[in-house]
Amino acid sequence: MSSKLSFIPYGSKGLIVKFDKPSVSxxxxxxxxxxxxxxxxxxKKNVQDLxxxxxxxxxxxxxxxxxxxxxxxxxxxxxxxxSKRIDLQYKHWEIPICFENDFSLDLFKHxxxxxxxxxxxxxxxxxxxxxxQFYGFLPGFCYLVGLPKSMQLERKSEPNLKVPKGSLAIGGxxxxxxxxxxxxxxxxxxxxxxxFFDPKRNPNCFASVGDKLSFKKISIDEYNEKLMxxxxxxxxxxxxxxxxx
Amino acid sequence: MSKIKIIEPGFFSTIQDQGRIGHRxxxxxxxxxxxxxxxxxxxxLVNNDYSMSLIESTLQGPKLLVEGKIKLVYSGALMxxxxxxxxxxxxxxxxCNSGDIVSFGHCLSGVRTYxxxxxxxxxSSVLGSSSxxxxxxxxxxxxxxxxxxxxxxxxTVKYDLNKINDGYYLKNNLNVxxxxxWNIISSDIKESLFKNSFSVGINDRMGYHLEGNDxxxxxxxxxxxxxxxxxxxxxxxxxLLVSMADGQVTGGYPRVLILDELSMSIxxxxxxxxxxxxxxx
Numbered sequence: 001m002s003s004k005l006s007f008i009p010y011g012s013k014g015l016i017v018k019f020d021k022p023s024v025s026x027x028x029x030x031x032x033x034x035x036x037x038x039x040x041x042x043x044k045k046n047v048q049d050l051x052x053x054x055x056x057x058x059x060x061x062x063x064x065x066x067x068x069x070x071x072x073x074x075x076x077x078x079x080x081x082x083s084k085r086i087d088l089q090y091k092h093w094e095i096p097i098c099f100e101n102d103f104s105l106d107l108f109k110h111x112x113x114x115x116x117x118x119x120x121x122x123x124x125x126x127x128x129x130x131x132x133q134f135y136g137f138l139p140g141f142c143y144l145v146g147l148p149k150s151m152q153l154e155r156k157s158e159p160n161l162k163v164p165k166g167s168l169a170i171g172g173x174x175x176x177x178x179x180x181x182x183x184x185x186x187x188x189x190x191x192x193x194x195x196f197f198d199p200k201r202n203p204n205c206f207a208s209v210g211d212k213l214s215f216k217k218i219s220i221d222e223y224n225e226k227l228m229x230x231x232x233x234x235x236x237x238x239x240x241x242x243x244x245x
Numbered sequence: 246m247s248k249i250k251i252i253e254p255g256f257f258s259t260i261q262d263q264g265r266i267g268h269r270x271x272x273x274x275x276x277x278x279x280x281x282x283x284x285x286x287x288x289x290l291v292n293n294d295y296s297m298s299l300i301e302s303t304l305q306g307p308k309l310l311v312e313g314k315i316k317l318v319y320s321g322a323l324m325x326x327x328x329x330x331x332x333x334x335x336x337x338x339x340x341c342n343s344g345d346i347v348s349f350g351h352c353l354s355g356v357r358t359y360x361x362x363x364x365x366x367x368x369s370s371v372l373g374s375s376s377x378x379x380x381x382x383x384x385x386x387x388x389x390x391x392x393x394x395x396x397x398x399x400x401t402v403k404y405d406l407n408k409i410n411d412g413y414y415l416k417n418n419l420n421v422x423x424x425x426x427w428n429i430i431s432s433d434i435k436e437s438l439f440k441n442s443f444s445v446g447i448n449d450r451m452g453y454h455l456e457g458n459d460x461x462x463x464x465x466x467x468x469x470x471x472x473x474x475x476x477x478x479x480x481x482x483x484x485l486l487v488s489m490a491d492g493q494v495t496g497g498y499p500r501v502l503i504l505d506e507l508s509m510s511i512x513x514x515x516x517x518x519x520x521x522x523x524x525x526x
Contacts, residue, residue: 010425011503014473022468036270049269051471053495058471060269135272136469136495139381143469180380197271199371199381205271 005078007071012064013048017074022054024145026131027243030088030210032057035081042073052209053134054143088243092129092212093236095177097168097190098223106169106187110153122217124151125189130175130213140179140197140205144213147173159185166191168215190215193226194236206235247313249362251391255349257303258387259377259450260368263295268372269494275474276376279450279490279513280357281506282413283321287361289404290318291338297365297396298375300387302358306349307387311341315395316363322355322414322514336411338363355414355514364398378491414514417442419504422526424476426499429465434479437461438502442520443485445512452492453512455485455521469497475509477502487512 008016023029036052039059048060099122111117130144137143153170160183163169167178169186178184179197197205207213218226261284264277278284278301288295300307306324318338319326326333327348333339341347352358368375371382379385427435437460446454461483471494472478478486478498486498489509504512505526515521 008425010471010500011422011473011475014425014471016425016470049267051269051494053470054468056468056470060471060473134469134495135270137272137493139272139274141272204268204273204372 005075007067007074009067010058013061015059015061015065015067015070017057017059017078019055019057023133026090026210026212027088029131029133029145030090030243031082033209034088035078036209038077038081039074042077043070051134051136053136054145088210089240090211090243091208091238091240092214093207093238094216095192095194095213095236096218096222096226097126097192097215098218098220099190100220100223101191103167103191104189106156107189110187121151122189125175126215126217128214132207132209132211132213133174134209135205137176138179138182138197139199141176142196142205142207142213144175145173147175149173153187155185156187159183160188163188164191166193166196168192191223193223193230195230195234212241246397247311247315247395249315249366249393249395250310250312251307251387251389252310252346253308254387254389254391255302255307256305258307259301259385260298260366260387261301261376262298262368262374264376264490265372265374265378265381269471269473272494273372273381274378274451274491274494276374276378276450277490278357278359280321280359280414280510282410282510283357283359283514286336287318287320287359289402289406290320290336291316291361291363292401292403293361293363293365294400294402297361298368299362299366300360302349302360304356305351306358306360308349309347311345311347312343313395314340314342316340317347317360319349319358319360321357321359322352323412324352324358325350354412356516357513362395364396366393367396368393376490413507414511416511417519417521418524419508419512419521420526421477421502421504421508421523424500424502426465426467427501430463430479430499430501434461434463434501439523439525442522445515445517445519445521446484448489448515448517450489450491452489453487453515455487457483457485459483461485463499465499467497467499469495470500472496472500475504475506476500477504489513 004020006018051058130146132142133145155171163184167188168190171186261278264275443455443457446456476488479501
């Protein structure tokens with residue numbers, strides 16, 4: 001197992017722990033997330049932050065670390081995290097998405113204005129279970145995996161200057177939800193009234209790495225209704241599962 | 246209690262402290278000053294702790310109305326500054342009284358000026374920092390009519406101020422070290438990074454574009470991974486992206502070089518079209 005990690009220094013206060021391949025399965029993602037949490041506890045004194053992405057964990061230290069002693073700890077902790085599969089728990093969130101108005105315009109364009117194909121894609125994406133692989137790009141932007149090859153859409157060559165907050169978008173093999181207005185190069189396929197990032201809410205981001213998300217189609221009226229009554233503390237519906245279930 | 250009122254906000258003025266530490270894993274950028282050297286020096290000159298809040302202004306500074314007695318200083322980019330009608334010098338703290346107007350004009354050189362008040366400004370904090378970064382903070386920039394009380398001086402920090410370094414940002418050599426993806430770029434690219442100058446392109450608090458030459462074009466594809474301020478990524482088109490204070494926490498281009506802290510400060514004072522060179526540490 002241990003040979004599956006490699007270490008690359010990142011400046012004097014950063015260390016990249018590289019996994020042998022990008023995480024794909026929920027178990028891989030969850031065990032890497034546990035690895036992250038364990039490292040955060042074990043190296044607490046000197047760790048400022050840890051950022052998990054698809055194929056690496058980057059550790060930011062307060063002071064330059066002594067790498068030899070840390071590497072051993074990392075390897076041991078990794079072995080433990082990948083073997084310990086019994087207690088893996090996650091939440092499955094149901095995210096309301098509206099596909100009406102111009103919310104799925106990019107999808108419609110992608111299918112050359114073919115409404116049947118667009119509707120078929122929308123039906124399929126609502127049947128998927130997607131997994132939060134990591135957070136990056138913007139505050140509260142989660143990278144979701146689980147899109148079959150046939151549904152993946154190449155990123156746009158020219159980015160949109162303004163992607164509206166709440167947009168559900170596809171970029172290559174990833175899906176993601178824009179937590180704020182932003183420029184972006186992904187295809188917009190729907191919009192959610194759910195708040196994905198709130199600096200004043202605890203937690204700021206409700207979905208954890210390893211959690212599942214599925215999309216529930218709502219009408220434009222429901223969308224507007226939810227948007228109006230969206231109290232910031234309002235979280236979407238969720239169920240807690242064990243991985244072994 | 247003493248306070249300042251913003252009569253004119255200037256071109257792009259923000260509140261900054263040392264930044265939002267420990268929230269990268271949620272996608273939250275660090276923020277904090279663009280020119281850490283100028284920020285620290287401004288605080289040193291009025292014996293402030295680095296954790297205090299100050300004003301970072303860009304190209305053109307704000308106009309302030311003073312209430313009560315305050316002491317302030319400006320550092321970083323050289324600027325035309327007047328206390329009422331009297332010209333005030335950079336890096337020289339001065340005192341003001343009720344009714345005084347302090348006008349920060351245009352930068353004479355450099356881009357970012359740091360205005361520090363003895364005791365620091367009282368500011369509201371989001372996730373451990375008062376640094377403006379929209380939409381994490383409600384505000385993007387200072388606005389006309391904003392008011393800030395001054396924190397009462399509870400501690401005075403003594404600094405060794407022998408090292409006054411006027412014009413530190415006029416240099417155009419930036420010190421870099423190897424980034425984590427250095428080993429995957431070709432030797433031609435490595436050579437080109439140090440043989441030629443780069444021209445400063447579009448830039449803001451998130452980052453600086455540096456334009457070089459066609460030798461830097463590449464077809465390297467990587468998974469997105471962590472980025473911290475000072476990191477230089479190489480895009481397929483051969484443009485260098487320097488991540489700065491408000492830079493995104495992840496990026497998908499090879500991280501070829503890393504600027505040291507002083508070089509980040511120097512770059513933060515450069516304007517579009519200026520030339521810079523890299524020097525390996």
